[in-house]
Amino acid sequence: MTIPGDILDGRGAADELLAYVLGAPLAKVLDLSTPAGFDRAVTALAARLRAVAAGDERRAVREAIAVLDVDWPRTTAAERRQLVAEAMRRAGHHIRAVPSRLDAPLGDAAMEVVSATRTVSRRHHRLAIGIEMNALDRRIVRHVTRSQALFVTDAYGRRLEELGVRAKEIVAAGLEAGHTRTEIAEALAAAAEGALTGRSRFYWEVVAGAFVGRARSFAQVSSYAEAGVERYRVQAVLDEATTLVCRFLHGKVFTVRASLAGFDRVERLSDPDDVKRASPWVRQKGGVLFVEHATGRRELAGVVRSGSGVRDDVGEFHSRIDDAALEGLGIGPPPYHGLCRSTSVPIL
Numbered sequence: 001m002t003i004p005g006d007i008l009d010g011r012g013a014a015d016e017l018l019a020y021v022l023g024a025p026l027a028k029v030l031d032l033s034t035p036a037g038f039d040r041a042v043t044a045l046a047a048r049l050r051a052v053a054a055g056d057e058r059r060a061v062r063e064a065i066a067v068l069d070v071d072w073p074r075t076t077a078a079e080r081r082q083l084v085a086e087a088m089r090r091a092g093h094h095i096r097a098v099p100s101r102l103d104a105p106l107g108d109a110a111m112e113v114v115s116a117t118r119t120v121s122r123r124h125h126r127l128a129i130g131i132e133m134n135a136l137d138r139r140i141v142r143h144v145t146r147s148q149a150l151f152v153t154d155a156y157g158r159r160l161e162e163l164g165v166r167a168k169e170i171v172a173a174g175l176e177a178g179h180t181r182t183e184i185a186e187a188l189a190a191a192a193e194g195a196l197t198g199r200s201r202f203y204w205e206v207v208a209g210a211f212v213g214r215a216r217s218f219a220q221v222s223s224y225a226e227a228g229v230e231r232y233r234v235q236a237v238l239d240e241a242t243t244l245v246c247r248f249l250h251g252k253v254f255t256v257r258a259s260l261a262g263f264d265r266v267e268r269l270s271d272p273d274d275v276k277r278a279s280p281w282v283r284q285k286g287g288v289l290f291v292e293h294a295t296g297r298r299e300l301a302g303v304v305r306s307g308s309g310v311r312d313d314v315g316e317f318h319s320r321i322d323d324a325a326l327e328g329l330g331i332g333p334p335p336y337h338g339l340c341r342s343t344s345v346p347i348l
Helices: 005-021 035-068 077-095 098-123 135-177 181-198 200-227 244-249 256-267 272-278 323-328
Strands: 231-235 253-255 283-285 288-293 296-305 316-319 343-347
Touching: 035 077, 035 098, 035 181, 035 200, 077 135, 077 181, 098 135, 098 200, 135 181, 135 200, 135 256, 135 272, 200 231, 200 256, 200 343, 231 256, 244 283, 244 288, 244 296, 253 256, 253 323, 256 272, 256 323, 272 288
Parallel strands: none
Antiparallel strands: 231 253, 231 343, 283 288, 288 296, 296 316
């Protein structure tokens, strides 16, 4: 999903007021059955998560800067290593608090997305399912909430590692160039801001997009299983922003049985890297679509004609794997990449 910056800024501000300050439930203001409704769900949840994380992110930056604002020319190499390590430790203390603060908004959002998806399944697809969430739906809520917190924790850990490496580079380069304490401190502050808060807007959009997409897709599969539906078809949003990945997967048919088995597998995993390998996102490089699976890199298709930038055009691909083999690699319900808008429809 691609959202122009000016639209995102204006809509993000409005949605933050609505979704976070007023605490309006997503289900009250959104329709997940439409692309526009899905986009609004992502934007509203991203605003909610961003607001929750902002305080700890700012405190982490302040702690790091406070430790790193020293007279570097007067330090030894050992002292410089210790100072950087201490700055990362103090910043990490605040960053580690973020995932636990996300439990409540993510849990609420998961409940709302699953509930809204069941409503769409009953009213739009005419599936014979109950009004209330079933046992699988409740497992889905727990899983997507827990797994998203794991992914956030992992991402923050990587950011801190990158910042530690970058801080050492800045100090070394600054000393070699004869920069003053103030100049080095300013460069370190900019690096800390960029690593811990500068990516915040786009990052939380990606998190929210993946979260809403997974919750909706798992809930759809749950509804299909409850209604006795055996197969479903992937349905991409075919507009100018649609990725090659979704154009390729549009129309693919997968089984409810395999998707339920896939959910059972990822539900038991606790390492984010294991989850990624068990249900990999599809990537594109050099005209080839592929996944990084637990068994290694597996090529899915070659791009013959992309169709990029054209509405209602899936493009042309040379498939190197059939739908059943795609399922075997953990590809089934969307999302298939960051900010993926694809959904599914039951085959009745």
